Amino acid sequence: MKKAFILLMLLPLLTGCWDRLPLRKLNLVDVAGFDFNKENGEIELHYIVTKLKSTGQGSGEATSQITKLKGSSLVETIGKGQYTDQAPFLGITTGTYMMSESFASNDPVSSLDFLIQTPYSSINIPVVVFEGDMAKFLETVPKANNEFTENLYDFNQALEKNNIIPNVSMMQLILSKEDPLTDIAVPVMKQSEMGVELSGALLFRQGLNTETKLNKEQVQMMMLMNGQGVGKQRYTGNIQENGKEPPPTDKKNKNNYAFSVKKDDSRFKFTSKANKLPNVKLIVQIKINIIDLGKSFHQNKPDYINHMEKELSKHLKDMAVTTIKTMQKANCDILGIGKELKAHQPEIWKSLDWRKDYPRMTIEPTFDVQIINSDVE
Amino acid sequence: MIHLKKISINQLICLVILTQVGVSVLSIPYAESRRSGYDSWMSILIGGILAQVVIMIIYQLGKRYPDQSVQQYVFTILGKPLGSIFNLIFALYCAQSSVMVVISYSDVLNRWVLFQTPFFVLIGISLVVAAYIASSTLRSISTITQSILSMFLICAVIIFISGMGKGDWRNFMPIGTHGIGSILKDSIPAFWAYAGYELLLYVFPFVKCNKKKDILIAMSIANGLTTFFYLLITIIVTYNFSENQLNTVTEPMVYILRKFRWPVVQSLDILFMTLWLSITTVTVYVYLFLSARYFAYVGRKEIRKHPLIVWIIAIICFAIGIWFSDRQYIFKFSDYHNKVTMVMIAVPTILLLISYVREKVARA
Numbered sequence: 015m016k017k018a019f020i021l022l023m024l025l026p027l028l029t030g031c032w033d034r035l036p037l038r039k040l041n042l043v044d045v046a047g048f049d050f051n052k053e054n055g056e057i058e059l060h061y062i063v064t065k066l067k068s069t070g071q072g073s074g075e076a077t078s079q080i081t082k083l084k085g086s087s088l089v090e091t092i093g094k095g096q097y098t099d100q101a102p103f104l105g106i107t108t109g110t111y112m113m114s115e116s117f118a119s120n121d122p123v124s125s126l127d128f129l130i131q132t133p134y135s136s137i138n139i140p141v142v143v144f145e146g147d148m149a150k151f152l153e154t155v156p157k158a159n160n161e162f163t164e165n166l167y168d169f170n171q172a173l174e175k176n177n178i179i180p181n182v183s184m185m186q187l188i189l190s191k192e193d194p195l196t197d198i199a200v201p202v203m204k205q206s207e208m209g210v211e212l213s214g215a216l217l218f219r220q221g222l223n224t225e226t227k228l229n230k231e232q233v234q235m236m237m238l239m240n241g242q243g244v245g246k247q248r249y250t251g252n253i254q255e256n257g258k259e260p261p262p263t264d265k266k267n268k269n270n271y272a273f274s275v276k277k278d279d280s281r282f283k284f285t286s287k288a289n290k291l292p293n294v295k296l297i298v299q300i301k302i303n304i305i306d307l308g309k310s311f312h313q314n315k316p317d318y319i320n321h322m323e324k325e326l327s328k329h330l331k332d333m334a335v336t337t338i339k340t341m342q343k344a345n346c347d348i349l350g351i352g353k354e355l356k357a358h359q360p361e362i363w364k365s366l367d368w369r370k371d372y373p374r375m376t377i378e379p380t381f382d383v384q385i386i387n388s389d390v391e
Numbered sequence: 392m393i394h395l396k397k398i399s400i401n402q403l404i405c406l407v408i409l410t411q412v413g414v415s416v417l418s419i420p421y422a423e424s425r426r427s428g429y430d431s432w433m434s435i436l437i438g439g440i441l442a443q444v445v446i447m448i449i450y451q452l453g454k455r456y457p458d459q460s461v462q463q464y465v466f467t468i469l470g471k472p473l474g475s476i477f478n479l480i481f482a483l484y485c486a487q488s489s490v491m492v493v494i495s496y497s498d499v500l501n502r503w504v505l506f507q508t509p510f511f512v513l514i515g516i517s518l519v520v521a522a523y524i525a526s527s528t529l530r531s532i533s534t535i536t537q538s539i540l541s542m543f544l545i546c547a548v549i550i551f552i553s554g555m556g557k558g559d560w561r562n563f564m565p566i567g568t569h570g571i572g573s574i575l576k577d578s579i580p581a582f583w584a585y586a587g588y589e590l591l592l593y594v595f596p597f598v599k600c601n602k603k604k605d606i607l608i609a610m611s612i613a614n615g616l617t618t619f620f621y622l623l624i625t626i627i628v629t630y631n632f633s634e635n636q637l638n639t640v641t642e643p644m645v646y647i648l649r650k651f652r653w654p655v656v657q658s659l660d661i662l663f664m665t666l667w668l669s670i671t672t673v674t675v676y677v678y679l680f681l682s683a684r685y686f687a688y689v690g691r692k693e694i695r696k697h698p699l700i701v702w703i704i705a706i707i708c709f710a711i712g713i714w715f716s717d718r719q720y721i722f723k724f725s726d727y728h729n730k731v732t733m734v735m736i737a738v739p740t741i742l743l744l745i746s747y748v749r750e751k752v753a754r755a
Contacts, residue, residue: 130646133503134658138650180557185650193635350561357564 044078044163047144047152048088048122049114057117057125059083059091060152064163078156078163082149088125109167111141111184114148118200123191123221130188137188140170140181143216145204159208166210173201177245179215179233191221194368195352199236202227217346226344228337235337238330239298239349239379241280248272248305253322253329270306271326276386277301282354286362291371294351296379298334303387319388327381334379342373351377397599400609402533405540406594407613409673410587411442412543412620414495416550416667417644420625421637422580426573428634429562431581432625433574438581439618445736446588446614450607452743453595457603461592461742462688468746475689477738482685484735488586489678490708491728493517494715496671501716503645504661510716514709521672522705525679526698529597532680542669547620549663550644553651554627562633583729584621587674588614592739593681679704 047060061081085091113122129135144151156162174181182200190196199215215233217224228236231251237243253269279299286292307322341348352372355363398406423438424431456464461481466474497513505513524535567574591610598606628643631650640646648660656662683700687693694700715721 133506136657137646138652183650183652185646186557189632189636189639192639193633196633196636350559353559353561357561360565360568 044109045112045152045156045166046110047112047114047148048117048125049149050117050120051084052116056084056086057088057091058149059085059088059095060112060149061095062152062156062163077160080153080156082153089128109139109163110170111139112148112152112203113141113143113200115143115145118143118216119223119225121222123188126184127188127191129184137185138183140174141184141187141200142170143200143202144210145202145213151205155205155208162209169210170201173212175245176247177237177242178247179212179237180242187218187221190218194220195347195350195356196220197346197348199228199233199346199348217341217344217348219344219346224344224346226340226346228340231333232337232340235330235334236341236348238275238278238300239280239296239334239337241278241298243275243278243300246274248274249302250306251329253325269322269325271322272305273302273307273385274305275300275302282351284355284359284362286359286365291366291375292355292359292362294375294377296334296338296349296377297382298330298379299382299384301384301386304385307385316388319385323383323385327383330381330383331379334381338377338379342375342377345369345373347372349377351375396528396530397597398530398533398594399599400605402530402537403594403598403606403609404613404616405536406533406673406677407588407590407610408617408620409536409539409543409670410590410677411585411614411617413492413587413671413674414499415584416621416624416670417499417642419584419621419644420581420628421641421643423577423584423625424634424637425577425580427569427577428573429629429637430567430569430574431577432563432622432629433567434577434581435584435621435625436618437575437578438583438585439614439621441578441582442585442588442614442618443611445739446591446610447607448743449589449591449595449739450610452739452746453591453606454603455743455746456596458596460594460596460684462685465742468742468749478685478688481735481738482682482689484731485678485682485685486704486708487728487731489518489521489675489682489704490712490715491724492671492674492678493521493708494712494721495725496668497712498715498718498721499642500664500668504664511709511713514712517668517672517675518705518709518712521675521679522701524672525676525683525705526701529594529680532676536673536677539669539673542666546663546666546670547623549648549659549666550624550627553648553659554624554631556651558630559633560630562629562631580729581621583732585614585617586732587617587677589735589739590677590681593684679708 042063043061044064045060045062047062049058049060050056051058059082061083063079063081065077065079081095083091083094085094117125129137159165170181173179179199179201182198186196186198187200190198197220198218200218202213202216203210204213205211212230212233213227214230215228215236217226217228234243234249238249243249250270250272253271277300281297283295283297284292285295307319338349347353352363352368355366420431420435423434427434452461456467459467462478465477468474469477493514497510497517500513501508501510524532527535588610591606595606598609600606600609624644627647628637631647632640632643637643645660645664648663649658651659653659679701682704683697686700686704687695687697715724
């Protein structure tokens, strides 16, 4: 009796009495879109919450509810959320953070860094930049396409899983501001009918937008140069032999290629001379499975393969040079050359003024392509 | 009644490991990297070695009085009045350690998991559970601790899984550039994180063993495992965060748990912190138990009402703890507690020296 009484007395002490979160009454946010209105300087926040209607056993109709909030800062805007009839919003299972181009250009990390300290906020969720009119997109597409939020979530996961472009989580974006050697490339998406497609990557230097975008081919080169090219994804393109592009009608001399990477190793080699900037050699060795290589598959004989390996190496090198130049112009060290120098060449590192010297350094990529699925003669 | 049955070597290892690890797991190696930066893993390692030195001293002291606990042989070394003061000071220190752990972890829970639950409820629940366990025998406490070890292993797996993935081994390079001075200075806060081995002062005569050396081996294994665990956390944190990032992240393990993406559990940090409460509870009840045992020997005669003393201490701890809902006070209290720990660690050395001198004088 005494024990039972003590147990009953203890019941009110159970923490659930205070901190319970009834799941039904929560609005779990699928997409949180951040926009910056250049005209009035206001931050606009778009919450997409998906709810199930006419639920049955394992079925139901998903509908997206969109809430738009405005305020002078992001914290204030989120705070306003609690006064709407849709509230409370909970970011605990947010699927994607979407930034408009204007928001991304306006020191986004300073607006977002409070999320790091906020309990129950999702900081492990990918951030993407939306190219185009994000407000209009979020007001129309999710309503028209019920599966949009789920597709977007899956798409982000697929990008990472297939090594097309690594996801940048909210925490990575926020903490990149603290570290002068952690530059990042945030995936850029644009509207594609009733969904989105990857359009490239926006380069961020210490949490600030460099306003430089890598296109899809450059993103592929970035992945190859970072040694992250392995995966099911196809690298496709067209080799221009002798620097000349064959006319589109010339199907005979057109060297279309398509391959997937089985192994991708990249390493740096540094050489330095007194009073001169160090030379950086980026050596990329890839082993590829060819799917298409100009000629029909039965002609993939060793001589031709050897020739095409060299052509492909040269072609990839040319593309890498352009990509590196774009990165240097933006003063954005996505390849982690600074980290490599600091870690392995501390003497050279000490002699450098990194942000000043990086854009002027000579970075020379070399590609060694090996086709591993050629025919045996 | 309290220590009729002896504890096994395995139980001693479990007790020491789980008393050593506590709230600091979430903040390691923030405090240990203020000077040594990404070389903080060396400071953690040196901290473990320092703890091992203290364990050796306590072992030497215990070996001289193999059938008595410190509460009893302190009278032989220091005499009656000083011995009572020693027991009182150690009792207060152990109670203070309990309060420190309870308020620190309640603060963590209040900030990350249970925001609306009043602070006194968190402290109350932690202390009620801890006091209930501490009021039992050393053997029962050891058995409970052995069961809690499974929780610890689950937590260790969670830490390991969430820590791997995206990171950079170059964060460790170039090794040793912060200098030996900085690394040594940071090994002091690392050393505080190892507190818990002083348990041996009390349990030495109650360990079932063939040779007394087994106790030293068991203590060394326990301390070695704790050092390995702390080292693992430091490596995981440094792998995930660069030195500059670590300067802004005061509780790196929380962020590593938060950044992990797993479709089944969205917020691994909440799950971890809830499970980790059981580990911090071990530290709390061990210190409550020790505090009560020291109090029992403050007077002329041993006070035999152990559960009553435990509950009284727990109530006093609760009354003190509820004043620490403001983090600023916790930081001040923590600073003070660390300083006191340094003093308390010197005590066994002094006792050992005095007992040597006394022996020599007696022989002469």
